[in-house]
Structures are given as C-alpha cells and as structure tokens.
Amino acid sequence: MAPRVLLWHRTDLRLHDAPALQAALDLKPEAFFPTWTWNPHYVHRQAVGPNRFQFLLDSMQALSESYAAVNAKQKLHVLRGPPETILPMLFKRWKITHLVYEYDPDPYACDRDEEATKLAEEAGVEVIVKHGFTLYDPRKIIEKNKGKAPIAYGPFCKLIASIGDPAKPIDAPTELPDPGDTSLDEPDRADHDVGPYRERDVNHVSRKGDDHGFDTVLGPNGDFSVPTMEELNLEEATSTIRGGEKLALEGLDAYLEDKKKVINFEKPKTNPAEFDPPSTTQLSPHLKFGTLSCRLFYWRLREVIDGTKHSEPPTSLIGQLLFREQFNTLMSMNRKWRQMLGNPMCRFFDWHLANQYDEEGELKPLDSNPEAEEHLKKWSEGQTGFPWIDALMRQLKETGWIHHLGRHSVACFLTRGHCYISWERGEEVFARYLVDWNSAMNVANWMWLSASQFFHQYYRVYSPIAFGKKHDPSGKLIRRFVPELADIPDKYIYEPWKAPESVQKKAGCIIGKDYPEPMLDEKAAKEDTLARVKASYDLKIMGDDPSALDGSAREKLRAARKDKIDGDDVPDQDGTEESPAKPTRKRQASGQSHDKRKTKQTKLK
DNA sequence: GCTGTGTTGTTCGT
C-alpha cells in the first residue's frame, strides 16, 4: 500500500532542517497531510498570555503559507480538538498509514505522545519519531551514559563531545506531494469534547470574552484554517516579538553579521538593562517553537567561529545551546520535572505557597499565607516597590522578554533571596508572560536560581538595588517601564523611598501614593530567607524523599524555627503557622488563577 | 578526605 503520511507538527514550525518532515517525505507518500492539532490542553490548561499566543499563531500561519508556496495544494491542516480523538479520526478518514512527529522531551508531551502512539498502533498506523528539537537525541545521550545524564555542565559537555558533532542541517524541500482528498464533514463536537478544559480555562484572564476557537473542528470555513487572536477572543499582544520561520532566518542572518560580537560573546558580560535593542540574540522564541532549527543555528555559529580565537562554553553562544541541550536531556528523563515534590532532581525546601498533592496526586489548594500571597501578587504585577524588580516584571508582561540576568534577579528575589516563595509560583508567571517560555529552560533556570539544583552557593544573593545599578546607573530601564519614576534623579532611582519629600514632589512621584513603598525590608527579609534556605539545605533531601512527600520534613523545619524563635523571644513572623488548624482559605488572585487547579500530574488529558 | 571548580553576588578596600 502506498504510504499516506500524517506529519504531526508541534515543536517544528519550519520547513528548513526539519527531520520529521524529511522522514515523512522519504516515505514517498501518495498523500501527505501536514497537521496541527489545536489542543485544548494548551489553549486552556497551560498558562499562555496573548504575546505567546500571537507568536504561535504567526508561526502556524507562516508555516501554512510556506507549504502552499512549495505546493499550492498544501497547507498546515489545523484540527481543533484533543489529539487523542482528532488523530484516530484522521487515521480512519484519511486512510493514514504513517504517523510522523518530532520527539518532544516535555513531560506532558511525553505522556501525550505515548497515548498517540498507542492509538496509532491500535489503528494499524506505523509511527515514526525523529529528534530535531535538540542537537542530539536526548535518548541517545542517556543511553550512551548508561541511563543517566550528568547534572553538572562540564561532564555533560564531555559526554556529548564523545558522541561527536551534531548532524548538519538539511535544506527545506523544493517540492511536496499533494495532500490527497481532505474532505471531511464537520465532526460532532461531542466526539472531540473540550468542555472539561474550557470549564477551567486558566487563560480566561487574558480573554475579552468567550473563546470561539473551538466552535468548529475544521475551522469557521471548514478549511482547516489557523485560528486567529479574534477567534480566541484574546486581548491584543503588546510584544513586538513576532513568529514565523522567515523572521527566524532573517534574525539569524542579522545577528551573525557582526562577527566580532559572535566570536567574543560572553553571556555574563551582556547587559541585562539593555532593551533597545537587547544585548542578546532574541532567537530564543524561534528555538522554542522550532521556527529556527537549533542545528542550523549551531552550524552557522561554527562557520563564524571555527579557525579563530573565540569565547568558549559555557559563556559562548555555542555554550548557550549546550545548556539548552543539557536541560532538555535532563527533562526527558524526569516526568516530575515541573514540580518540587516527587522530583528527584529538585532539592526540598519548605517554601511558601509550594505545590501540594492529595493521595491521588491531584494538586491541592495552596496553604494560606496572606503575606506571601501579597508578595507574589506584587511581584508578578511589578508593584514590589523595588524599581529594578518592578521594571523587569513590567518589561516581562509588556514585551514578553527579559534578559537572562534580569530573570536571575527577579527569580532570586522571589525565592531564596527575599520572599522564600516556591519557584513553582514564579515559573507559572514566567510561563504566562515569556514568549520564549520552554519547560526545559524555564524550569531548569528556576531550579538554578532557587538553588534547588545546578547552583548551590545560596549565600550569593542578587541585590534588588545594587545589581541593576551596576549595569544601568541612570536607571534607563526603570524610567522606560516604571514611568511614574521617570523624573526621579539618578541618585534615588533604585531607592526612591530614600528621596527627600521635596525631591519626590519635584519629580511628581510621591512614594506610597504614586509608586508603592518597598513591600518588605530588604535586609531583614534577606537575613530571614537565608536562614530558612540554610535550614532546608541542612536537611539534605530531594523532592522525592518520603519525608518531603508525607509532610514530616516541613513539620520538622517549622518546629525547629519555632524553637529558635521561642528561645530568642522574638515574635513569630511565619504566616504559615496557623494553616494546620485552618486548612484552606480562599486565595487571592495573583496575576494568574490558582483557584481552579485540579490537574492530574501525569495522566494525559 | 582533600582540593579545585562552579556561566552571571555584594561590599569594601585599594
């Protein structure tokens, strides 16, 4: 039987160097169906803000047009519904013989793809999985290292060096087979139910009204069209970062023009306060959505640096790609990657507002902690009263991007630096607002900054005042993103509460009225948090330790703190003390909704 | 068990 191939796009919104696409074409199909399942899990259950939705829709539309440019009969066929019902329908209706997709190391994706593979096999469809999201196949790296991936960067680099160079990129196809007969009657929505997802739509906060993206399965005109922001009823994107393969390749070309910059790139020496233009490549969203192939990026970099004296990993640009490689590899072998409890790679802390689970592994409402809730809310909205932190958080929300070191600064502040709030809460906020959000990079860096893994010198704390000042003494970033402070003199721009009343008046910004007072005493919060971090470090247990899972580690830390406080005769400042007696109070909304959380941790929805 | 290393801290000294 001549092959009829369904290419399931997810992480590979491009035609250049796309191994799954190439594998599909290598089958010499009589009918070829590039397909996207518009998945209600992604639309309603993952925190995604308008900026990232816009980038995704741009990229899907661009891919569809690129297909059509090669073969006018082709397009990206978008079917709106859960993959576990859409795919079996297509297998049958389009008489599919082969399902081809790119390996996605994300834990949710692994579950989803295992289910899809099972369904394909039940339908007698052959499944072909290619790697292309990373330079190497994560499964091969782990196999080569006897089932484990090194957690330290150096050994990881050595390991992949022993495998050799990554494969060279392959060109985009110049011709494509036809799709064959794609005619379908509009399916019954009941067969592709999205109700349970919409009921708990975590993205309702960025909608102007109801989501109409699932009104039909085949699209409003029955032609498998790419959804629009209007159909999704999303607020307008505020970011200027736009998606699509063409923009990715142009961005790459433009960045590589300045060869000196590429050759001497050292990440820690790039400036987190630069935003117009930023001091880094701006290619991360394209790697996230696969509008740019990481192998193409890698080999284009090699072309520039080979034969010259150049910066080296970890600080070089290649070094950045190797971090991406390592974090994706580690994630691929850890289904509890995105949480602390149950995660063997993540140190246990008794953070405020940490995820907790019932016996069935369902998320429970968070413990009440009014002070921490207020801190989280102010942090996520850029209202902490620390201009540097607030500028970065507002930059994140508005532009969908902040510099890596800016991410460090705000993440450290929220977790081990000043607020002692679980990295899981910060990770959610980044997931909503970052255009380049990616589970491997985002989670790994949150673990890094919270000293939960990779980084352990927890006493090195970013100052919310000094760190920014070092890079941007006149506070240009603050003046741009916190306009109420625009006329505060340089001397006070990082600490406006120290400005005399006359100065505040002259600048038209009264602290406590036009801009908030600092939400906490920086020095006292740092000391208190450092002591908590040290106490958790002394426990030396990871998130999957029995005492972490049964709550006894938490109790132990609480009791030790109480002893110490009683001994010192200092009033108790821990807002969690009352929670055992009074289980769960309604939590405040905090930039995103936690109130309807009841996600199965591992099961495919 | 010891030593060196770890992308990217801060403050104070010269």
Place this chain on the structure above:
DNA sequence: ACGAACAACACAGC
C-alpha cells in the same frame, strides 16, 4: 579597575 572578605554550598576528580 581589581582583589579580598563575607560565610561556606555541592560535586567531580583524585
């Protein structure tokens, strides 16, 4: 501009 003190972590390699 750069070095040392701060208080002191984990991990790899020997």
